[in-house]
Amino acid sequence: MPIAVRRLALALMLAPACPLALAQATMPARTMQQVLEASKPGDWRALDPRNTLYLDLAAGRVVIELAEAYAPLHAANLRTFAREHYFDGLAILRVQDNFVTQWGDPDAGEKDKARDFGKASRTLAPEFERGITKDLAFTRLPDGDVYAPEVGFSDGMPVARDPKAGKTWLAHCYGMVGAGRDNGADTGSGAELYVVIGQEPRQLDRNIALVGRVVQGMELLASLPRGTGPLGFYEDAGQRLPITSVRLAAEVPEAERTPLEVLRTDTPTFAALVESRRNRRDDWYKVPAGKIGLCNVPLPVRKPPVPAH
């Protein structure tokens, strides 16, 4: 929290709740910290290595969970790109302040120099939205949204819904990863990816395929120097940040993996967490908002606890 004296900073991590927001939340007011401390092992799920990409940079690792239920074609193509080592040695090309960081092949537009796609597809059917089905998880938030009739979470992903149209889609929140495309709706292959680094650019929703979200390492992508060319592209090749590699976690030796657990978003614990963030009643806050926007809900991540012996 913004405060004047460093020593008091820690007090502001407390986030007490007032009773209940989501239907399934029936616990007394608690802080987010208390909610997480009281969580049970079943409130968490381990990232599935077959559904997790590691974007390795010299500065560290970015862990991306793929949104298989919303972008299965893109997820499959990204697994192929990873298997082909397509991204290794490519670069971060663009950082536009309050918008996106984007990476891919600097020579993508040059016929003779562009990197080969190998077995990956050059085009994919658009996965900008999908049908609402009964098997699709959805924990609805109570406070509405400027852009969509309903918003909430689906297996840890922020999503929007239009029940009348029977459609649902991933929402452009901070940390969401998408597949850049040209003007044609089917031109996004996953060969060029972007991540949201600012205020939710929700105008992109339903216009481009989001493919997942960054679960760890956002600071590595958000703190890069902004590009000075149009749209934040780096003007000099020397400004580009090289990508060491992109791998599917399942194809990385187990000792080199980054095991992480994320809080399940279909649990009473998550509902209590949302409520603790809607109404913050610690000593610092004077007026609890009583509301929360989709992209303001934190999604806790942790290292798997060491089993007791």
Next chain:
Amino acid sequence: MPIAVRRLALALMLAPACPLALAQATMPARTMQQVLEASKPGDWRALDPRNTLYLDLAAGRVVIELAEAYAPLHAANLRTFAREHYFDGLAILRVQDNFVTQWGDPDAGEKDKARDFGKASRTLAPEFERGITKDLAFTRLPDGDVYAPEVGFSDGMPVARDPKAGKTWLAHCYGMVGAGRDNGADTGSGAELYVVIGQEPRQLDRNIALVGRVVQGMELLASLPRGTGPLGFYEDAGQRLPITSVRLAAEVPEAERTPLEVLRTDTPTFAALVESRRNRRDDWYKVPAGKIGLCNVPLPVRKPPVPAH
């Protein structure tokens, strides 16, 4: 826009509009670029040097416009701090990813080492909200808001309103600058300032005094390495970024000023700009959002045009 090939990037700066959103917008569909190109000199206003702070860093200048109408006590105290050269040689202390960058006195908590406040006040009456009055500019946005009954712009500042309570307040959008405080509501003096560098932390609205917004130079504050201590504080003194100086523009020799104009938010041109962003119909966009959130509205800034002779 996120796209696959660099050469096509420019096409995405186009942002055609469909007819009309705000009551005063009665022009045909245009792109944002077309709206700005058609703007008249009276659509712009020069920053008032008595109301503009320069935060100078080794990497460049951050220009902050003070929100005199919403935080007059804080604005006055900040002018005093600038006059006292209070911030010169102090530092950026905290960068918390997707939240805030904060600067002030690293030794503020240590009695013997803390920098003297000079003629500046140590405490100020809270300026978290104010009464709605007729003389206060307000251009309402048409699409609602999760957190407040009404939102819009007041002399270039994003604001929220509760007409029933007769209150209005500055909103925590990207680039907004606030005065850190401790738990006491009157403990924010402006000696420690923060700027929003991520998704709108609207839960802070009405809990702390916003004092203005960054008009130019946000990238200098948003691209800094994130602190690894609690709340993003830098753990080692060596990580802190020194502040060269903070000055009121009026007290800087004219040759050293940064003359800027901002688009007036009480004009049909601004209404047309909002509309051009609610509905983007260039070749890239497939589904215009038809909506816009308060913190998604861009606020154009330009160098004053050279007068024709």
